[in-house]
Amino acid sequence: xKGKVTVPTIRDMKARGEKIIMLTAYxxxxxxxLDEVGVDILLVGDSVGSVVAGYPNTLPVTIDEMIYHTxxxxxxxxxxxxxxxxxxxxxxxSIEDAKRNAGHMIKHSGAEAVKLEGGAKMKEAIKAIVDIxxxxxxxxxxxxxxxxxxxxxxxxxKIQQQRQKILEDAxxxxxxxxxxxxxxxxxxxxxxxxxxxxxxxxIGIGAGVHCDGQVLVIHDLLGLLGDFRPKFVKxxxxxxxxxxxxxxxxxxxxxxxxxxxxxxxxxx
Ligand code: KIV
Numbered sequence: 723x724k725g726k727v728t729v730p731t732i733r734d735m736k737a738r739g740e741k742i743i744m745l746t747a748y749x750x751x752x753x754x755x756l757d758e759v760g761v762d763i764l765l766v767g768d769s770v771g772s773v774v775a776g777y778p779n780t781l782p783v784t785i786d787e788m789i790y791h792t793x794x795x796x797x798x799x800x801x802x803x804x805x806x807x808x809x810x811x812x813x814x815x816s817i818e819d820a821k822r823n824a825g826h827m828i829k830h831s832g833a834e835a836v837k838l839e840g841g842a843k844m845k846e847a848i849k850a851i852v853d854i855x856x857x858x859x860x861x862x863x864x865x866x867x868x869x870x871x872x873x874x875x876x877x878x879x880k881i882q883q884q885r886q887k888i889l890e891d892a893x894x895x896x897x898x899x900x901x902x903x904x905x906x907x908x909x910x911x912x913x914x915x916x917x918x919x920x921x922x923x924x925i926g927i928g929a930g931v932h933c934d935g936q937v938l939v940i941h942d943l944l945g946l947l948g949d950f951r952p953k954f955v956k957x958x959x960x961x962x963x964x965x966x967x968x969x970x971x972x973x974x975x976x977x978x979x980x981x982x983x984x985x986x987x988x989x990x
Contacts, residue, residue, distance in 0.1 A: 742935025753798030841891020852899035860895035928954030
């Protein structure tokens with residue numbers, strides 16, 4: 723195991739030109755595996771709502787649900803930096819709410835940093851949280867908590883006016899004191915420009931190869947979510963089929979009286 727990953731480690735990785743590896747994690751067994759193989763940042767994303775809880779989007783996720791999943795991730799993690807997502811309505815209502823909820827989530831989850839969505843309009847909230855020494859990861863471009871405003875999960879920054887706004891958002895997040903920035907679903911060229919302009923690392927999802935790091939939802943990487951796959955997702959294995967085959971085999975063996983065998987049985 724290399725040394726513990728901290729917020730300064732992540733900053734240094736950009737300076738060294740070393741790619742940052744981030745994945746989502748929502749429970750102890752996954753956290754343990756991802757941590758052991760060397761993932762740098764485990765993000766307990768509010769994507770837990772759609773990926774694990776079956777909600778239609780991330781909006782229903784609560785602070786308590788985020789804390790529950792993050793505590794599970796912390797129990798499986800030794801090396802990676804653990805970041806907790808601030809759910810919808812936990813930071814948008816006021817600077818006081820943003821500070822209080824960020825503090826509450828760090829205190830009760832064990833995470834080492836928070837992530838929140840939004841650029842220039844979240845500048846003061848980010849600054850206030852950083853001022854109480856809680857590291858903040860920003861998130862701009864496609865921000866899933868704004869799904870209704872955006873009219874769906876669409877690539878952002880395709881027109882010049884939008885590109886200028888996204889660039890301004892990136893600069894605002896850096897100025898506010900965030901230690902890193904997620905760029906979601908924006909053109910590769912724009913992500914490259916932002917990555918070159920910022921001194922803090924950018925972590926891309928659907929933002930091309932030029933970002934300082936990459937993030938994917940672990941269930942997407944493992945092919946657990948079925949047939950719908952956004953363009954930016956690469957599934958490295960079809961775990962859904964493997965799980966189906968294993969469970970089908972279990973059903974067959976139980977029906978046929980093959981399982982449990984002698985090997986799996988106790989005797990007086
Ligand atoms: O909630 C999440 O998992 C995220 C990542 C996709 C960046 O925000």
